[in-house]
Amino acid sequence: MNLRRLFLIATPYAWLAFFFLVPFGIVFKIALSDYAISIPPYTPTLDLSQGWAGVKEFLDGLDFENFTFLASDALYIKAYLSSLKIAAISTFITLLVAYPIAYGMAQAPDEWRPTLMMLVILPFWTSFLIRVYSWIGILSGEGFLNQILMWTGIISQPLTILNTNTAVYIGIVYTYLPFMILPIYAALEKLDISLIEAAEDLGCTRIQAFWLVTFPLSRPGVIAGCFLVFIPALGEFVIPSILGGNETLMIGKTLYDEFFANRDWPVASAVAVVLLLLLIVPIILFQRNEQKQREAGL
Amino acid sequence: MRLRKTMVAAAALLAAGAAGAEEVHVYNWSDYIDEALLAKFEEETGIKLIYDVFDSNEILETKMLAGASGYDVVVPSGSFLQRQVQAGAFQKLDKSKLPNLANMWDVIQERTAKYDPGNEYSINYMWGTTGIGINVGKVKEVLGEDAPVNSLALLFDPANMEKLATCGVHVLDAPTEIIPAALKYIGEDPDAQDIETIAKVEPVLTAIAPHVLKFHSSEYINALANGDICMAFGWSGDILQARDRAAEANNGAEIEYHIPKEGALMWFDQMAIPADAPNPDAAHKFLNFIMDAQNAAAASNYVYYANGNKASQEFLNEDVIGDTAIYPDAETTANLYTTSPWDPKVNRDVTRLWTKIKSGT
Secondary structure: OHHHHHHHHHHHHHHHHHHHHHHHHHHHHHHOOEEOOOOOOEEOOOOHHHOHHHHHHHHHOOOOHHHHHHHHOHHHHHHHHHHHHHHHHHHHHHHHHHHHHHHHHHHOOHHHHHHHHHHHHHHHHOOHHHHHHHHHHHHOOOOHHHHHHHHOOOOOOOOOOOOOHHHHHHHHHHHHHHHHHHHHHHHHHOOOHHHHHHHHHOOOOHHHHHHHHHHHHHHHHHHHHHHHHHHHHHOOOHHHHHHOOOOOOOHHHHHHHHHHHOOOHHHHHHHHHHHHHHHHHHHHHHHHHHHHHHHHHO | OHHHHHHHHHHHHHHHHHHHOOEEEEEEEOOOOOHHHHHHHHHHHOOEEEEEEEOOHHHHHHHHHHOOOOOOEEOOEHHHHHHHHHOOOEOOOOHHHOHHHHHEOHHHHHHHOOOOHHHOOEEEEEEEEEEEEEEHHHHHHHHOOOOOOOOOHHHHOHHHHHHHOOOOEEEOOOHHHHHHHHHHHOOOOOOOOOHHHHHHHHHHHHHHHHHOOEEOOOHHHHHHHHOOOOEEEEEHHHHHHHHHHHHHHOOOOOEEEEOOOOOOEEEEEEEEOEOOOOOHHHHHHHHHHHOOHHHHHHHHHHHOOEOOEHHHHHHOOHHHHOOOOOOOOHHHHHOOEOOOOOOHHHHHHHHHHHHHHHHOO
């Protein structure tokens, strides 16, 4: 019995160790080494054949130089801040779009709900990459959007949307929308309708009832949704590189440049380590929120 | 007992399968081969060809430096090849397995020897120039009939770029291509190795960057063909492919490629075999297959790039060998320049400069 419990507890920790701590350790180790023209392109590498002396030599070669380098160039801090801004704004827009959809789904008759749910999930059946690429066809100068707008006479010159930050926002909001809808829907679905009836009986207008009853009760879903969008959006690389332009400065792209253009794995690893540390803050807040919710549920 | 028997049988089958289906993994640039050649290779040799593509030297180099890429043949450009040879990424070619080496063109061999002395590690697949692709109608519409379409001033003069921005400009996202061109434009040595000289291009590029819709190394083919942009600074063959796609689509976009009169970068894409290639024997067979005169000609006829294969020239279509945008005349060729790799410190400064130019940060 005890053994079984131990096993149950050990499993998630082993998972965490193998798939998070070990890879993180490798990345951290590379962040402490130096660039070299070799395979792999950094030095020192651990040479176990020399025994203890090899380990010692390896440890001597490590330093924090790459982290001080990050602090010395404004590029990195600007890229972090710009990523934070893009992630925050797109999370907010996603919330604005997702809430009415989730609300509508929760209000829909019971027999419609599985179908509506299906419609939200359906896009996942197509590759993420193809869905992002298809936005090029919609947003480009000769794309569907411009053609429709020009055909209807709303604009006379095609709008430049593709390769700007606007396209990045559109891409992120579109891609992460289901991650916002689903938790909000889950929270709204559980809502006891009699609470709203009570509020209205006690003199609330429908709008007041929404802000005083419905919205506060859906807050756990809103918070969960915001984290689910914000965290991956912060480190996003694919969407800005496909839809974004020169003005789009995001840490994912900076990291790509360090790794591919400079071939400087140590600095790239240092950027990754810092990004991870930045992400840990919202992730911990998210965990706490979840925990609080569970406790409240008990 | 029965289970064990089944397992032994299965293992034997797997082993037989592995031995029977010999494979060769080729990693080449996107839009860079006539797919019919791939089928022909499989038919002739019975080796299964797994073909994979990339669109930047940087991606290839990262895979090479990580090691164990699993590829048997890869196609880096000259200066990248040079650095990767230095890092020990490639094996020397076994020239006894490459009888078709006799077909190669000495003029190109001499130039590629700058990157790979004695051509010990690589064979030339294609070579070309980096220059100007325009949508003739649109460029003349914004710049007038006497637009300087064959001059670097089209790209580097902000007055021209400001107008071109209204119909869209793409530029290669490769400092190794653009910085030498900018150096040439301001009258410096395009192969400058010191950061002080290189930094002189910053004001030139910063002035035009806001007018560039996108820095990207492959999207311009389609963007130019579809009429989404009116100018691209890119690789010769890519722009000629855009020209043909536009002609096929019959969308009214007339695309032209121009080698800048000030001079252009001449580059070489070299086929090489990684040091840890799983099947170097099949890799040699592939290289030899590509150096066959008719195969090399078929590849060039399809992708509109010149190759380093002298014997193939009699099999080239007239619109390839006769096009001075692909096989430039002697006068233009004399004006082409080559570059060598920057050392890591300069490379880092250049990348930083490039980011600063593109994003203003």
